Amino acid sequence: MxxxxxxxxxxxxxxxxxxxxxxxxxxxxxxxVVFANIGDQLxxxxxxxFxxxxxxPFGSDLAxxxxxxxRNYWISRDDDNLVIKAARKLQKFLGxxxxxxxxxxxxLPISSGIGGGSADAAATIRGxxxxxxxxxxxxxxxxNLALEIGADVPVCLRERSSWMEGVGDxxxxxxxxxxxxxxxxxxxxxxxxxxxxxxLKGQFSQAVPELPKTCYLPELIDYLNFSGNDLAAPAxxxxxxxxxxxxxxxxxxxxxxxxxxxxxxxCYGLYEGQVAARMAAAEIxxxxxxxxxxxxxxx
Ligand SMILES: C[C@@](CO)(OP(=O)(O)O)[C@H](O)COP(=O)(O)OP(=O)(O)OC[C@H]1O[C@@H](n2ccc(N)nc2=O)[C@H](O)[C@@H]1O
Ligand SMILES: Nc1ncnc2c1ncn2[C@@H]1O[C@H](COP(=O)(O)OP(=O)(O)O)[C@@H](O)[C@H]1O
Numbered sequence: 001m002x003x004x005x006x007x008x009x010x011x012x013x014x015x016x017x018x019x020x021x022x023x024x025x026x027x028x029x030x031x032x033v034v035f036a037n038i039g040d041q042l043x044x045x046x047x048x049x050f051x052x053x054x055x056x057p058f059g060s061d062l063a064x065x066x067x068x069x070x071r072n073y074w075i076s077r078d079d080d081n082l083v084i085k086a087a088r089k090l091q092k093f094l095g096x097x098x099x100x101x102x103x104x105x106x107x108l109p110i111s112s113g114i115g116g117g118s119a120d121a122a123a124t125i126r127g128x129x130x131x132x133x134x135x136x137x138x139x140x141x142x143x144n145l146a147l148e149i150g151a152d153v154p155v156c157l158r159e160r161s162s163w164m165e166g167v168g169d170x171x172x173x174x175x176x177x178x179x180x181x182x183x184x185x186x187x188x189x190x191x192x193x194x195x196x197x198x199x200l201k202g203q204f205s206q207a208v209p210e211l212p213k214t215c216y217l218p219e220l221i222d223y224l225n226f227s228g229n230d231l232a233a234p235a236x237x238x239x240x241x242x243x244x245x246x247x248x249x250x251x252x253x254x255x256x257x258x259x260x261x262x263x264x265x266x267c268y269g270l271y272e273g274q275v276a277a278r279m280a281a282a283e284i285x286x287x288x289x290x291x292x293x294x295x296x297x298x299x
Contacts, residue, residue, distance in 0.1 A: 001045055006127035009039035010108055010184065011115035011156055012261045012268055012298055013164075014220075015227040017205050018197075026151065026167040027197055030207035032174060032227075033155050033162050036184070036296040040120055041105040042083070044127040049099040050087050056105040058116075086121035086149050090128055093145050100131060109292050111190035113262030115152045122146065122156035143169070152262075161299070163210060175215040180298040181277040185249060185284060186266040187241045187291050196263040199234035217256070221270070224257050235264035242267065248288065252280045268298075 013031045020028040040056070054063040054074045062081070063074035079085070083104055091098070102124065108116035125146065129136050136142060146153035151168030161174030208227040211219060236242045242265050249258035249269030254276040258269040271277040274297070281295040 002131065004042075004044040004127045004131045006042045006044065006123040006130070007039055008042060008116075008119035008123035008156075009159060010036040010296070011119055011152060012036060012182075012184075013113070013229065014259070014261075014268075014298075015208070015224055016229040016231060016262065017207050017227060018200060018230040019207050020204050021202065022167065027200075028166060029164060029168065031164040032211070032223075033164050034174070034177065034180070034298045035159050035161075036114075036182075036298050038107065038184075038294055038296045040107050040116060040123070042120065042123050042127055043103040043105070044124075044131055045101045046131060047099045047101040050084055050091075050102065051099075052081055052084055052102045052104060054104045054106055056107050058106040058109055059104075061110045062104075062106050082117040082121040082149060083124045086124040086153070087128060089145055089149060090125055094132070094134065094139075096132060098132060100128060102127075109186045109188075109190070109266065111192065112186050112266045113191065113193075113260065113264045114184070114266045115156055115262065118150045118152035118156045121149045121153050122159070125157060143171075165207075173213075175211045175213055175220075177215055177220060177299065178217055180217075180220075181271050181274045182296055182298055183249060183269045183271065183277050183281045183284065184261075184266055184294045184296055185245045185269070185288075185291055187239075187245050187288070189239050189241060189265050191235060191239060191264045193263040195238065196231050196235050199238055200231065201234075203230075205230055221257050224259060229260050231263050232260040235260060239265055241265070245291070248284050249280070252276070252283070255280065266292075 016031040143154045163172040245267040254272045256270045277295045285293045
């Protein structure tokens with residue numbers, strides 16, 4: 001039987017300015033978004049209806065642990081899962097009479113600012129289009145469909161360095177960057193995105209001018225030091241442990257920059273090379289055994 005395997009890479013907001021708010025409450029952003037070589041994995045097979053089972057280290061956090069004792073996977077009974085939501089929306093949009101059996105290997109922590117759910121939704125769209133032999137280029141309004149699922153889904157559909165503006169609906173090609181060797185750290189506290197936006201209390205900033213199309217590491221680091229993430233301060237007020245995460249990443253002589261992604265709580269540290277990143281990850285893991293700590297490459 002045909003099986004599609006689709007990768008759902010972690011999304012990292014290297015920078016994020018909140019520049020205003022729309023009448024409907026959604027905030028206007030300017031964010032430099034890149035993707036990691038780590039993420040969730042989707043396995044998709046043809047079927048008459050949709051069903052979802054969830055495996056992986058964060059599977060039980062997502063699906064509810066009722067079947068946990070007996071099996072190493074969980075049946076998601078939750079139609080709210082962004083995978084099922086995306087699948088049903090695409091099915092309706094294309095007017096097809098087909099479903100799929102989907103297995104989601106959940107490797108990314110939930111509600112963590114690295115777009116796990118949005119990445120899964122985008123990967124579902126990409127995977128189903130491949131399963132059903134539909135050319136994405138031939139579809140108008142795929143970004144609008146993605147946006148209806150979540151503000152981060154359009155950028156996750158692209159999977160490449162992008163400037164994200166508007167509420168997530170205006171996307172431009174991002175700079176060509178060198179490989180960035182990083183460590184991702186999540187201290188284990190799920191963060192509510194709307195709550196962090198509320199805590200910002202309308203304090204908006206101006207978008208920082210964009211980087212050139214091809215960008216070297218020192219320029220990027222200068223840019224990140226200047227621009228930062230406007231959601232970091234409110235997130236740290238609500239979850240002070242985020243400050244510890246950033247400190248743990250910065251606390252290495254070869255750390256070039258450390259900041260928070262999205263609305264948190266995942267933080268990233270950039271290092272001079274892969275060895276430095278791996279060593280930093282090992283040391284942080286040693287001192288903070290309960291944290292999620294992953295070396296990764298961003299591109
Ligand atoms: C903050 C960002 C930055 O990339 O990432 P995460 O922290 O979620 O990863 C995103 O804008 C999140 O996108 P996403 O998680 O898809 O948001 P949605 O489900 O559409 O919205 C959840 C809620 O967040 C708030 N929200 C979201 C996006 C936005 N531009 N303005 C907002 O105010 C709204 O209160 C909304 O009801
Ligand atoms: N497939 C999914 N993966 C992660 N979260 C999901 C998924 N489907 C629905 N959700 C819900 O979406 C919300 C945000 O999850 P997530 O996308 O991981 O956050 P963030 O964008 O902050 O990393 C959570 O409330 C979670 O329960």
